Amino acid sequence: MFSADFEPVRITKRGAPRSLLGLDAELDGARRTLCRVSDISKSGARLKTYSALKVGSVIWLTLPFVGRVSATVKWADEYNSGCQFSEPLSDELLRALLVEAGRSPD
Numbered sequence: 466m467f468s469a470d471f472e473p474v475r476i477t478k479r480g481a482p483r484s485l486l487g488l489d490a491e492l493d494g495a496r497r498t499l500c501r502v503s504d505i506s507k508s509g510a511r512l513k514t515y516s517a518l519k520v521g522s523v524i525w526l527t528l529p530f531v532g533r534v535s536a537t538v539k540w541a542d543e544y545n546s547g548c549q550f551s552e553p554l555s556d557e558l559l560r561a562l563l564v565e566a567g568r569s570p571d
Contacts, residue, residue: 509549511547
């Protein structure tokens, strides 16, 4: 078998497909601060923050149309982190967020 004939399988741990977007949100911790949601799914989001988050910590994220949601930080690298929502977002709320960010909800 030639290496050009081989294509590795990509395995992902994500429970739901993510949509790219750029949306401002608020992060509640020791003090309330702004953050940027760079992608989102029903089950979680990727955040860009101004301070590092600790893996395993529970955060409160305030999203437009959604309000406050609880999430656990699953990974963190400098000022980027991935979090998993305690309760999945509904399809309607996810669609509203995508429209707010100027993205197609499809």
